[in-house]
Amino acid sequence: MKEPISMASGEPQNERDHAYRFSPLPQSETQHDDEDEEDEGLSIAVEPKAPVLPKYYCLEDETLYERTCETIQDIFGITVFIVLIFLPIYRSLGTPTQDPVPPVFTINSMYLSNGATWHAKFTIINTNVSSIYFRTIDFTLFYKTNPEDVLSSASSYPFYLDKGEYVKLRLNFERTTTDSLVEEIEKDRVKDGSLNFGMQIKVEAIYYGEIWVSDVEMSPRCEDLKIQFRNEKDYSGRLANPNRNCTVPMQWKQMSFF
Numbered sequence: 001m002k003e004p005i006s007m008a009s010g011e012p013q014n015e016r017d018h019a020y021r022f023s024p025l026p027q028s029e030t031q032h033d034d035e036d037e038e039d040e041g042l043s044i045a046v047e048p049k050a051p052v053l054p055k056y057y058c059l060e061d062e063t064l065y066e067r068t069c070e071t072i073q074d075i076f077g078i079t080v081f082i083v084l085i086f087l088p089i090y091r092s093l094g095t096p097t098q099d100p101v102p103p104v105f106t107i108n109s110m111y112l113s114n115g116a117t118w119h120a121k122f123t124i125i126n127t128n129v130s131s132i133y134f135r136t137i138d139f140t141l142f143y144k145t146n147p148e149d150v151l152s153s154a155s156s157y158p159f160y161l162d163k164g165e166y167v168k169l170r171l172n173f174e175r176t177t178t179d180s181l182v183e184e185i186e187k188d189r190v191k192d193g194s195l196n197f198g199m200q201i202k203v204e205a206i207y208y209g210e211i212w213v214s215d216v217e218m219s220p221r222c223e224d225l226k227i228q229f230r231n232e233k234d235y236s237g238r239l240a241n242p243n244r245n246c247t248v249p250m251q252w253k254q255m256s257f258f
Contacts, residue, residue: 101128102248103161105201105220108168109242112195112227115185115235118152118173126161131208133160138202141173143181145223147200152176195227195237201246215253220246 108121118141126132137156143149152173159167177185188195203218222244229237 102218102250105246105248107222107244110239112237116175120171122169123166125166126163129163129207130210131160131162133206134158134203136204139171140200142198144196145198149181150176151197189229190232193229197225198223217251217253218248220248222246
């Protein structure tokens with residue numbers, strides 16, 4: 001007969017006499033929080049605001065703008081001062097003390113080959129100026145006395161001429177005539193055995209005097225020139241009146257770099 005199980009210990013046991021032990025239930029965090037809130041009084045939390053800093057960049061921009069304006073005013077004032085001081089000096093340098101004699105332009109010879117190509121020789125002499133710089137020289141041949149009836153044109157390279165110096169130029173002109181003008185030239189060749197023409201030159205130069213410098217425009221012109229053909233069947237001819245001097249009108253102008 002089995003003995004009754006003793007319950008004196010107050011602890012539950014299983015069939016193998018193992019005792020179960022129970023730990024007290026943990027209290028929840030919310031319960032602790034509620035208790036803490038009951039103990040503490042009412043509190044209001046206010047987040048502190050960051051202090052408002054002054055906008056220094058506005059002042060910096062205004063200062064930079066003022067400095068820029070002052071710099072521009074200073075530059076403008078200095079420029080005006082320089083112009084007022086040096087303008088009279090510039091005018092005195094750009095005005096010749098006397099009227100210089102223009103250089104001498106001479107047509108030494110001219111040859112027309114087969115009615116197409118002109119071969120010419122020129123001489124340019126600087127007679128009385130310390131130095132002349134010929135920047136551009138453009139030659140144009142025209143029929144009879146009308147500059148609009150262009151026969152041919154050519155240009156020369158730039159060069160310097162000191163006082164008393166000269167230069168000899170050899171130029172080749174290619175024919176640029178129209179068909180109607182060619183017919184007129186052919187009639188003259190058959191009728192008179194010659195061709196009447198003229199030449200104009202456009203020159204841009206710089207004159208260097210002893211104490212002055214000036215830009216100059218010259219427009220030498222040679223008229224009543226004549227090419228004499230050998231015969232009616234020959235289209236080649238030579239200048240009938242060689243070593244002709246051209247008239248040289250001149251015009252002074254202000255220096256181009258001011």
